[in-house]
Amino acid sequence: xxxxxxxxxxxxxxxxxxxxxxxxxxxxxxxxxxxxxxxxxxxxxxxxxxxxxxxxxxxxxxxxxxxxxxxxxxxxxxxxxxxxxxxxxxxxxxxxxxxxxxxxxxxxxxxxxxxxxxxxxxxxxxxxxxxxxxxxxxxxxxxxxxxxxxxxxxxxxxxxxxxxxxxxxxxxxxxxxxxxxxxxxxxxxxxxxxxxxxxxxxxxxxxxxxxxxxxxxxxxxxxxxxxxxxxxxxxxxxxxxxxxxxxxxxxxxxxxxxxxxxxxxxxxxxxxxxxxxxxxxxxxxxxxxxxxxxxxxxxxxxxxxxxxxxxxxxxxxxxxxxxxxxxxxxxxxx
Amino acid sequence: xxxxxxxxxxxxxxxxxxxxxxxxxxxxxxxxxxxxxxxxxxxxxxxxxxxxxxxxxxxxxxxxxxxxxxxxxxxxxxxxxxxxxxxxxxxxxxxxxxxxxxxxxxxxxxxxxxxxxxxxxxxxxxxxxxxxxxxxxxxxxxxxxxxxxxxxxxxxxxxxxxxxxxxxxxxxxxxxxxxxxxxxxxxxxxxxxxxxxxxxxxxxxxxxxxxxxxxxxxxxxxxxxxxxxxxxxxxxxxxxxxxxxxxxxxxxxxxxxxxxxxxxxxxxxxxxxxxxxxxxxxxxxxxxxxxxxxxxxxxxxxxxxxxxxxxxxxxxxxxxxxxxxxxxxxxxxx
Numbered sequence: 198x199x200x201x202x203x204x205x206x207x208x209x210x211x212x213x214x215x216x217x218x219x220x221x222x223x224x225x226x227x228x229x230x231x232x233x234x235x236x237x238x239x240x241x242x243x244x245x246x247x248x249x250x251x252x253x254x255x256x257x258x259x260x261x262x263x264x265x266x267x268x269x270x271x272x273x274x275x276x277x278x279x280x281x282x283x284x285x286x287x288x289x290x291x292x293x294x295x296x297x298x299x300x301x302x303x304x305x306x307x308x309x310x311x312x313x314x315x316x317x318x319x320x321x322x323x324x325x326x327x328x329x330x331x332x333x334x335x336x337x338x339x340x341x342x343x344x345x346x347x348x349x350x351x352x353x354x355x356x357x358x359x360x361x362x363x364x365x366x367x368x369x370x371x372x373x374x375x376x377x378x379x380x381x382x383x384x385x386x387x388x389x390x391x392x393x394x395x396x397x398x399x400x401x402x403x404x405x406x407x408x409x410x411x412x413x414x415x416x417x418x419x420x421x422x423x424x425x426x427x428x429x430x431x432x433x434x435x436x437x438x439x440x441x442x443x444x445x446x447x448x449x450x451x452x453x454x455x456x457x458x459x460x461x462x463x464x465x466x467x468x469x470x471x472x473x474x475x476x477x478x479x480x481x482x483x484x485x486x487x488x489x490x491x492x493x494x495x496x497x498x499x500x501x502x503x504x505x506x507x508x509x510x511x512x513x514x515x516x517x518x519x520x521x522x523x524x525x526x527x528x529x530x531x
Numbered sequence: 532x533x534x535x536x537x538x539x540x541x542x543x544x545x546x547x548x549x550x551x552x553x554x555x556x557x558x559x560x561x562x563x564x565x566x567x568x569x570x571x572x573x574x575x576x577x578x579x580x581x582x583x584x585x586x587x588x589x590x591x592x593x594x595x596x597x598x599x600x601x602x603x604x605x606x607x608x609x610x611x612x613x614x615x616x617x618x619x620x621x622x623x624x625x626x627x628x629x630x631x632x633x634x635x636x637x638x639x640x641x642x643x644x645x646x647x648x649x650x651x652x653x654x655x656x657x658x659x660x661x662x663x664x665x666x667x668x669x670x671x672x673x674x675x676x677x678x679x680x681x682x683x684x685x686x687x688x689x690x691x692x693x694x695x696x697x698x699x700x701x702x703x704x705x706x707x708x709x710x711x712x713x714x715x716x717x718x719x720x721x722x723x724x725x726x727x728x729x730x731x732x733x734x735x736x737x738x739x740x741x742x743x744x745x746x747x748x749x750x751x752x753x754x755x756x757x758x759x760x761x762x763x764x765x766x767x768x769x770x771x772x773x774x775x776x777x778x779x780x781x782x783x784x785x786x787x788x789x790x791x792x793x794x795x796x797x798x799x800x801x802x803x804x805x806x807x808x809x810x811x812x813x814x815x816x817x818x819x820x821x822x823x824x825x826x827x828x829x830x831x832x833x834x835x836x837x838x839x840x841x842x843x844x845x846x847x848x849x850x851x852x853x854x855x856x857x858x859x860x861x862x863x864x865x
Contacts (some may be wrong), residue, residue, distance in 0.1 A: 384850060457548050
């Protein structure tokens, strides 16, 4: 099945590039509200499921034991941009578990935030694992291990007890099998499992409604999504799409991006989960697609639609700041 | 017409993302040697046609008057990565025409070369227009204006006399109309015109064979392509695909990338021109596609094929350096 064009890139009045993909908006019972393209095709969700991967941190009691509030929980679900606030908070989370950055097994990379990167370079400094966009998630894993008295070394390996807890949690929430046959290795070295796009949408519908989840898990899920919506900067970073999308309707939109153009999200008041994958893996396209889908879901709320406008049709400017084109949702998304 | 999948992105054993596109390999008489997908669809070539845009610099006699050798001509055709050698040479080209960076109208951006960017930041410095990847092309434009005694201010505008010379040259070489209706603005602010993909391939077949071009233009074209093949670092930069592709068969492959996943190229010994566009605009895909096409064209030369191997099937590694997948030419390109 060929997926439809979801997003067009215009230069002047002509389409320069185009992005195909699939969109799944589902309720917790598995009913499709919107299904474009092949929603049964397995997709590696990558970082888009960090909120599900953070459930054991809350369910185990670790988050309470370490006194984590919204910011810490948001950072545990984050792909952050390595700004000082992110880096500092990850270090403090580790310190609560009597650990430091040397326990992190995610690898190091330069901050994606340009100013943060320049500041580091100007100090003659180099990035550490704390600057890795996944350091909050990994700090959450390490805190979970400490609280559950699991030896943390090798916590990124598929067979490590903590990864096994996460794997079972992912299976239970999404209803999709997570096995060796659909396993890959993520950018931060933990396993990632390719599951049908619609399973991801159903999973996030369950996360936001609690429907189909045990009561403890439902509470943990709601707490994590609420934390992300309350502190969207700690889920992402300055100017990032996740921050701007969640700020468009505070407390009413949860979104999380994943590498290779994945988006997962939820709209609590509608009880719906969202999952999007653009075939080519370009984030610029999935950002426009999720903004367009949210705009459709909030079709009766002009203020939210207006706040989403710039995200659904971002202008393209060149090095002189001239407007040279824009990205637009294609017909399938209008 | 739906374009075929040209490149697949694998994570573990599963396809995570896929890139569709079109490929045109033509001879100078307009005969197709390879045509995949819609080769009649207009494509903005962006920086992939810089060698054609540099023809007036040579044809006008400016290059000789200023004593430009292979390095200067290569830089005039370049999308360079802002390394000190590129920046210094662009400044020296301008100085020959009694100009400096203030005459450049391309805008400034940080070097794409990570080390060059860090070095600039560590010095507490900021990028100038000389660091813009197009500064060599713009320096060539300015030298052309000076030699032809054309006032250079506003040389980026479609109606400026020098842009008109370039526009006519582009029309004559590609055989495609360049008008207001197919015009866009490029990243460096000059006009870019969307023309059929096959016209770009035919244009580069003419550039390398001289067939269909007046004798002076044929000589200028061959001199420019030879300069790029002799000094591929000055066309691109350390580790860049253009450099590595041209190094795979020195003097036997010309390639030039353009933004939004365009590649143009030529194989002099076969008298063929190449033009590729991946629909979604991602350069990682067009790099693999052009390497795969070149590998096919050099099917009888094991050494060239071996040298192209890493480019046609690049490994994907994560932040810990683990092999997590690879890009591969899809069936249509094998």
